[in-house]
Amino acid sequence: MKPETLLQQLQQNPDFLKLTLAHPDFLPFVRYSLQNGTQIQIWDTGVLYCQPKQCGQQDIVLSSGVHGNETAPIELCSTLLNDVLAGKLLLTERVLFLFGNPAAMNAGVREIQDNLNRLFSGHHSKEPGIQSAERERAKKLEGYVVKFYEEAPQGLRERKLYDLHTAIRGSRFEKFAVYPFLHGQNWSKQQFEFLNACGANTVLLMQAPASTFSYFAAQSCKAHGFTIELGKARPFGQNDMSRFAEAATALRALISGSELNTKEFNEADFNLYEVRRAINKTTEAFALHFADSIENFTTFDVGTVLASDEGVEYKVEVEGEAIIFPNPKVAIGQRAMLMVKPVSVAGKVS
Numbered sequence: 001m002k003p004e005t006l007l008q009q010l011q012q013n014p015d016f017l018k019l020t021l022a023h024p025d026f027l028p029f030v031r032y033s034l035q036n037g038t039q040i041q042i043w044d045t046g047v048l049y050c051q052p053k054q055c056g057q058q059d060i061v062l063s064s065g066v067h068g069n070e071t072a073p074i075e076l077c078s079t080l081l082n083d084v085l086a087g088k089l090l091l092t093e094r095v096l097f098l099f100g101n102p103a104a105m106n107a108g109v110r111e112i113q114d115n116l117n118r119l120f121s122g123h124h125s126k127e128p129g130i131q132s133a134e135r136e137r138a139k140k141l142e143g144y145v146v147k148f149y150e151e152a153p154q155g156l157r158e159r160k161l162y163d164l165h166t167a168i169r170g171s172r173f174e175k176f177a178v179y180p181f182l183h184g185q186n187w188s189k190q191q192f193e194f195l196n197a198c199g200a201n202t203v204l205l206m207q208a209p210a211s212t213f214s215y216f217a218a219q220s221c222k223a224h225g226f227t228i229e230l231g232k233a234r235p236f237g238q239n240d241m242s243r244f245a246e247a248a249t250a251l252r253a254l255i256s257g258s259e260l261n262t263k264e265f266n267e268a269d270f271n272l273y274e275v276r277r278a279i280n281k282t283t284e285a286f287a288l289h290f291a292d293s294i295e296n297f298t299t300f301d302v303g304t305v306l307a308s309d310e311g312v313e314y315k316v317e318v319e320g321e322a323i324i325f326p327n328p329k330v331a332i333g334q335r336a337m338l339m340v341k342p343v344s345v346a347g348k349v350s
């Protein structure tokens with residue numbers, strides 16, 4: 001598509017997600033200004049940069065569709081972005097909207113060849129000779145995020161990246177966030193307060209580096225980076241968007257500088273977990289020993305066999321150990337389930 005055609009189409013019908021899905025592999029660079037002075041730049045398919053006339057002090061990446069079948073966050077971000085493009089939502093902050101994996105969205109699948117959310121922090125290039133659309137996309141997305149943060153105005157700024165997902169199965173706590181490993185740094189009170197305002201008062205504190213987008217943002221870009229799970233994954237058009245209203249309101253307020261009623265951090269308001277162990281799939285024999293209806297954060301009696309792989313059984317080891325993200329369909333070598341346990345952050349939040 002030619003840049004002038006794209007510009008014309010966008011101005012006639014300001015729906016960037018629609019254009020992205022119609023052109024999942026490529027959109028040319030274009031820039032234009034809205035009547036309210038906001039500058040819009042398309043950097044790629046699924047990648048749109050917004051710069052308000054007067055920039056606040058935050059640089060915010062809103063990412064969705066890193067997994068193509070997790071549609072509610074895509075619909076949520078598309079609504080926010082369409083309101084920006086139509087001049088109905090006036091931004092005060094620089095925002096980079098990312099729709100992660102357009103080809104997977106069109107196909108209604110989590111991934112086409114590779115799990116995009118296992119390819120960040122350079123993992124896209126760790127096996128020379130192996131190529132996939134997701135590896136290419138991960139590399140490009142890293143580049144766009146770095147460019148976005150590096151091109152920010154000078155001065156004291158706050159970098160944020162919220163990578164929005166929905167989970168494969170139901171969850172005892174419908175909304176929860178994954179707080180990437182901070183290498184011993186304190187967790188942020190202000191960010192806990194924001195997550196709570198999004199309805200995600202369950203937080204999983206990671207204890208090790210990961211190849212996820214949120215860890216890349218936190219570790220490589222020094223951003224407040226999070227994976228936020230907003231509910232259960234459903235196909236496009238089948239989401240009850242009223243269940244995402246709190247998150248939509250909080251994100252809208254964040255990017256437009258409007259008042260957000262956050263509650264002061266109090267650990268008692270949160271369900272906090274840390275990862276005790278990650279169970280990886282090592283062979284095709286990997287199997288779960290509980291039903292698909294069993295929800296995330298379910299606990300079992302000590303000794304219960306939860307999963308097995310060739311020559312090994314994985315049992316509950318301690319009281320209170322709960323399951324999260326069980327998925328026997330992952331590629332060999334990848335994490336097939338996390339075992340988590342309740343934890344306190346007392347004294348380590350500032």
Ligand SMILES: O=C(O)CCC(=O)N[C@@H](CCC(=O)O)C(=O)O
Binds near residue numbers: 167227324326327
């Ligand atoms: O429900 C599931 O099993 C997966 C939902 C999902 O995509 N979760 C993210 C979490 C990323 C993180 O650990 O920060 C993922 O698995 O990529």
Ligand SMILES: [Zn+2]
Binds near residue numbers: 066070
């Ligand atoms: Zn996901």
